[in-house]
Amino acid sequence: xxxxxxxxxxxxxxxxxxxxxxxxxxxxxxxxxxxxxxxxxxxxxxxxxxxxxxxxxxxxxxxxxxxxxxxxxxxxxxxxxxxxxxxxxxxxxxxxxxxxxxxxxxxxxxxxxxxxxxxxxxxxxxxxxxxxxxxxxxx
Amino acid sequence: xxxxxxxxxxxxxxxxxxxxxxxxxxxxxxxxxxxxxxxxxxxxxxxxxxxxxxxxxxxxxxxxxxxxxxxxxxxxxxxxxxxxxxxxxxxxxxxxxxxxxxxxxxxxxxxxxxxxxxxxxxxxxxxxxxxxxxxxxxx
DNA sequence: ATCGCACCTGTAGTAACTATAGGATCAAGG
DNA sequence: CCTTGATCCTATAGTTACTACAGGTGCGAT
Numbered sequence: 001x002x003x004x005x006x007x008x009x010x011x012x013x014x015x016x017x018x019x020x021x022x023x024x025x026x027x028x029x030x031x032x033x034x035x036x037x038x039x040x041x042x043x044x045x046x047x048x049x050x051x052x053x054x055x056x057x058x059x060x061x062x063x064x065x066x067x068x069x070x071x072x073x074x075x076x077x078x079x080x081x082x083x084x085x086x087x088x089x090x091x092x093x094x095x096x097x098x099x100x101x102x103x104x105x106x107x108x109x110x111x112x113x114x115x116x117x118x119x120x121x122x123x124x125x126x127x128x129x130x131x132x133x134x135x136x137x138x139x
Numbered sequence: 140x141x142x143x144x145x146x147x148x149x150x151x152x153x154x155x156x157x158x159x160x161x162x163x164x165x166x167x168x169x170x171x172x173x174x175x176x177x178x179x180x181x182x183x184x185x186x187x188x189x190x191x192x193x194x195x196x197x198x199x200x201x202x203x204x205x206x207x208x209x210x211x212x213x214x215x216x217x218x219x220x221x222x223x224x225x226x227x228x229x230x231x232x233x234x235x236x237x238x239x240x241x242x243x244x245x246x247x248x249x250x251x252x253x254x255x256x257x258x259x260x261x262x263x264x265x266x267x268x269x270x271x272x273x274x275x276x277x278x
Numbered sequence: 279a280t281c282g283c284a285c286c287t288g289t290a291g292t293a294a295c296t297a298t299a300g301g302a303t304c305a306a307g308g
Numbered sequence: 309c310c311t312t313g314a315t316c317c318t319a320t321a322g323t324t325a326c327t328a329c330a331g332g333t334g335c336g337a338t
Contacts, residue, residue, distance in 0.1 A: 007314075008304090008315075009315085010314090010315060010316080019295080019296075020315095021295075025296085029295095038303085042302095042304075042316055054273055058270075058271050062246050062249065062250065063242075063246050066294065083257065083265035083268070087254060087267055090254050090267045094247065097247050098247060101240060101243045104202070104236050107201050107236055108233065108237060110201070111232065115226060115229050115230050118225075118229070120240075126225050126226065127213075128222075128226055129222070132194050132197050132198050132201075132211070133194060150338055158326080158327075159284095159285095161325085161327080178334090179286090180285085180287095180333085181284085181286075181337070182286090189325075205324075230332080245286080259288090
């Protein structure tokens with residue numbers, strides 16, 4: 001039973017691998033619904049919170065910005081016709097991911113070339129520094 | 140003369156494309172040396188500031204974290220034998236870039252597959268949502 | 279000399295958390 | 309049953325890297 005239906009914040013944190021302070025923050029920021037409370041005022045979470053946090057974690061893991069996650073979760077609740085909008089958000093995100101990959105590839109090429117060059121020219125001047133100083137290192 | 144030797148903060152901002160408030164912030168955070176002042180207390184920048192800001196901008200553009208930039212600039216000043224340390228920072232950064240690319244590639248694959256699938260299965264359930272809900276979409 | 283823009287300092291806001299302080303509650307052991 | 313220690317509560321502050329504002333002064337152009 002990895003899914004008991006009554007957990008404390010600490011248990012929820014351990015269950016989901018999300019920092020227990022972060023859980024409070026998620027509640028404050030409206031991304032996680034406020035759970036019922038015990039007589040003494042302690043939060044009592046259940047399966048749906050485990051699921052929602054899992055959703056958030058996976059989405060963040062896929063690089064969706066918190067804003068996007070909020071947007072998706074919001075749609076989820078509204079019920080309208082979420083698929084279209086979710087797809088739209090996902091497609092847009094996919095584009096961002098692709099352009100980020102392209103950027104990083106370029107950076108990678110430049111950096112690796114420079115670091116290699118640094119290994120060759122023993123001392124003279126640092127190729128990395130030259131790159132950062134805006135010099136043309138293509139020689 | 141794209142490089143006059145006496146510029147105001149606004150001019151420096153325009154010259155480098157860096158927000159003029161950010162220039163103040165860089166000074167406070169120790170990444171940009173404090174310039175001399177005019178009689179009335181206004182900052183008077185010069186070429187070296189233009190260069191340093193350019194350096195910072197390029198490094199940030201290459202994805203170096205501000206911490207790393209500070210580290211590199213610090214070495215620059217200390218003079219020790221910067222090349223080795225700079226190379227080390229750059230190589231480490233390169234590794235990070237590469238692993239980020241790998242992560243993003245995986246995300247890209249998953250997302251694009253899912254979005255495509257979403258285009259096919261007209262309505263039923265949203266494939267993107269199913270992915271985020273942790274279901275196995277590989278079918 | 280004056281007008282208005284740019285500058286000054288200092289503070290607050292932003293996002294997304296993380297951490298702390300001081301006090302209350304819960305659950306387990308004696 | 310009652311104590312004790314872990315966990316929880318709220319509220320506030322710190323973090324990073326900026327951005328924005330407020331209220332007041334300097335600077336350059338007319």
